[in-house]
Amino acid sequence: MIKIGIIGGSGYTAGELLRLLANHPQAQINFVYSTTNAGSPIASVHEDLLGELDLNFTDTVNPDVDVVFLCLGHGKSLAFLQANVFSEGTKIIDLGNDFRLTADAQFNGKAFVYGLPELNRDAIKTAQYIANPGCFATAIQLALLPLAKNSLLNNTVHINATTGSTGAGVMPSGTSHHPWRMGNMSHYKAFNHQHLGEIVQSLQQLQTGFDNEVLFIPNRGDFARGIFATLYTKLPADFDSIVKLYEDYYKAEPFVKVTTGAINMKLVLQTNNCFIGLEQHGNYLLITSVIDNLVKGASGQAIENMNLMFGLEEITGLKLKAAGF
Amino acid sequence: MIKIGIIGGSGYTAGELLRLLANHPQAQINFVYSTTNAGSPIASVHEDLLGELDLNFTDTVNPDVDVVFLCLGHGKSLAFLQANVFSEGTKIIDLGNDFRLTADAQFNGKAFVYGLPELNRDAIKTAQYIANPGCFATAIQLALLPLAKNSLLNNTVHINATTGSTGAGVMPSGTSHHPWRMGNMSHYKAFNHQHLGEIVQSLQQLQTGFDNEVLFIPNRGDFARGIFATLYTKLPADFDSIVKLYEDYYKAEPFVKVTTGAINMKLVLQTNNCFIGLEQHGNYLLITSVIDNLVKGASGQAIENMNLMFGLEEITGLKLKAAGF
């Protein structure tokens, strides 16, 4: 059994980790750290876990766990690790964005590996520290990796993606207030979203010298879960060959499905899957990519990384029933 | 033109008042009081009013307006009136619950009249102070008044009603956080909702000695606007006669429609209407009542009261396009 600690236990990604780990055959949750809820039962916050997880939040960190998941707000992981020392062998999976860029990825003399299995599986297997990708970044990279792998990203990349309200976290705010959000749509951080850095870094890892524009408009959608992304770029090439590149890239992947049929976002909700839809329109390739932002876009992928780091089958605990509706 | 002041200008009921008054032919908005937004344009908070209302919030009260609408949190109207003195003739319409019960309805030596036109139209016309009914209370009373008028409420009244998230106000909270509320349903204050007092008071006004149980379960619905209420009581009587009582009671009413066909909540959204549906099942009469909580349930009814108090046609400014969808 893997002895697990979770830091920042009352947020959405921690809740999703707990829901997933409660059914993971090798997981033993050792402690769930939350300063605000210390002493209260886990199920007082993550109420669907009533009767599933007989454990209280704690404000004490046990340094001797096998793996720690950091579910803190963005920018808080580094400070936490500086203030809390773990055992030498403890693995760390950071769901925040502190260590995703190579320039920031050093800690304690070791490098964080960017935890996108479809890009870095081998490095993940031997890593001690993992920077788990962002949710938008996951959907977008999975849509583009096969092109980068084949050096086919030679024009501007246009991205429009919409996220559910869980993407904004558990803290209520004006744009996640139900009366405002319900039946509404809006965008934010157009052309400037913080995930662009990790996206470009991964594309450059596969396609040396990639420096085309990547234009990204993120939207707030009227749903709680999911990311729906459409991407297009000029790519005058035989469509069947392009489809083949995608199929080849993902043929051994357990969670990525490629299709030339129409897809919709609900196909992947509550699962660790990413569906990739491909269409050609004149000189443009249109790629549609959908994930569940809390599963493949966060906690599911974090467990996928844990599985790889501990030598388990990658899908362990991640064969999830699709939501359907 | 009626010179109008609005107190508590940044909340939902104030916003709805402003949207309605912006198209009211006799309304002149003199000031909109908000301590938190003083100095900012109205449209910085109620953004749909961009270009419609060229006015800033203020933290100064003008005592010389013709009418003041109090859109404060429940329990704050009395304190506000004690701290801010208006001109002798200024009319006051309180959208809060401070003055709805007769026992609380005295202020400055004058009584607040309970502002449900379908019950108290004549008294409203000559009143200086109005206590505007609660949203649930409006939907529920309109469903029951014809029975009380005819002394037919002789058994327990069972009520189940669901409200949209705007009913909880503009301040974000856990139960109005979009991820939690979307696709969800829950109840609160079962059997104890604060509107029961005004409901029973009105029933007793029409049916002397009424003291049967009124059991009320309020629910939180997955929509932003609207109240959907079902009520039933044992009433072994000829159905056609009962329908006739309702039709008679409401035949001259501009905003209440009675039908024996199926109704749904969206029929009345964005309007000042109340639809009443009637069915008989064995010995039980089932009454369905739907309103828009922000219009007939709050700001629309407040304007209806203003119209009556100033001798205008009751529907002035309240011929609103139904939402449809």
Add this chain to the structure above:
Amino acid sequence: MIKIGIIGGSGYTAGELLRLLANHPQAQINFVYSTTNAGSPIASVHEDLLGELDLNFTDTVNPDVDVVFLCLGHGKSLAFLQANVFSEGTKIIDLGNDFRLTADAQFNGKAFVYGLPELNRDAIKTAQYIANPGCFATAIQLALLPLAKNSLLNNTVHINATTGSTGAGVMPSGTSHHPWRMGNMSHYKAFNHQHLGEIVQSLQQLQTGFDNEVLFIPNRGDFARGIFATLYTKLPADFDSIVKLYEDYYKAEPFVKVTTGAINMKLVLQTNNCFIGLEQHGNYLLITSVIDNLVKGASGQAIENMNLMFGLEEITGLKLKAAGF
């Protein structure tokens, strides 16, 4: 491995069965019968199963399967069984309502057992034919069984329950048309819902001579999945003792959780769980019951029954991640 046939394969309950069985360790899907989609891949209809289930719909029935799930429209199961003969030992689980009432439960000289494990577990284990309960009926019975067991249902039972749009099935209709349903609420079949029969039958099974009124208003909610039910009845008794009766009744049950805290519908979505919330208000006991209509209310419970019939652990394949959001 259990060899499985599914009849009526393109509907919602069949889709949910397939999603669940795809991860069930003992399930082998032998055929999925659909006259309208024969020859097409399963994933052409249940698109989230792309890559999971490499199988086509068929219009040929294999009589030699171990178990058949009937996912036909209500009233069509009997006709299907008369036209299609299965092997002598084939078990049948009917998700329709043809065989739920004792009076209708005979077929082929054998009786259908009403498949509510919390009521009939032992009989289910040895049954060949199972009538799977209705979705409303499941939520409502689980709320009432402990009272019936203790002969405490001595007054009228008042029920208000709201269902998601999947409850109306896969065929588009006016009341499941998105523009109409979104942000709306309505009721249907008030006091007359077809599930009342099976509910009363079960209550009488536990509380001999039960014949009080059961008044039930079913509503259409603005969500796709879930049932939210509130029930109350006059029950002047010590609250702690009542809670104890519920805890005792459900203490060994894997899927029913009893609490005196507030509950909401989303706690159980995508799971086979039922959450029961208890409150006392004066002489009334208020019971809140929530399930996922497609899982515990249909396909999950059907698999639970299959597990019992084949001697598997009851929770096999049913440890599902809660939706959370």
Add this chain to the structure above:
Amino acid sequence: MIKIGIIGGSGYTAGELLRLLANHPQAQINFVYSTTNAGSPIASVHEDLLGELDLNFTDTVNPDVDVVFLCLGHGKSLAFLQANVFSEGTKIIDLGNDFRLTADAQFNGKAFVYGLPELNRDAIKTAQYIANPGCFATAIQLALLPLAKNSLLNNTVHINATTGSTGAGVMPSGTSHHPWRMGNMSHYKAFNHQHLGEIVQSLQQLQTGFDNEVLFIPNRGDFARGIFATLYTKLPADFDSIVKLYEDYYKAEPFVKVTTGAINMKLVLQTNNCFIGLEQHGNYLLITSVIDNLVKGASGQAIENMNLMFGLEEITGLKLKAAGF
């Protein structure tokens, strides 16, 4: 009073016309033609109009009305006009797409004028026949007209727009089935939407020789009403000057509001307004455009055209309360 006939009376755009015309001071609805509902009251289909419009659907056309609104499915208006002859002076406003392109715009020896007031106001005033713009086309053109007017569209135009489910009409279908649509997102007709023709035609009207690519991805959103469109194009120019061009273009327009602040779709719902938000990001101009697809995108704009054609003030009957929430 303007004597009005409506053809195709049971659809969404006809319903919205009726809701609007019911409060229009100069409108007299003479007949509402519907073959499927002939003989039934208007309120049996458009139920919110109960008590507002005492009229039945008819299958007889009165040729002597002042104006006819055609609310038929796309492609059916021409056939209808060929089969039904109106009086010589009867004005026709077609809400379908039969006559929007100049090449198709001839009928009876007269040309249909493309009814976008912000582009063709003067021509509309004297026109007898109007082709009312498409909903997407309206939102998109209003976002681009000031640039075309100033010949600033010199690069590819990228458009991503999401529509509510009412955009698909009153007939239930798989992609408007509530269980599928709720909480979902998808795209359709990418790069090929039928509104591209009228959009490009209008741009060419203002910017001679415009022939850049216009790339458009239309999406299906999880809401009933509204269009949320984002557009960007390379435009290296001083931002303040661009904003000024927009403000100049729209300064006298009653329904278009330009802002550099953040906007969201709900600002315009239930109104005839279009909000245009402007941002500059490097060399790109980002334009956000939001309308209500049934009002400014269809029936409201049709009435705006009627007002212009009959010499009324353009806003007559179109001062609508914004939905707010």
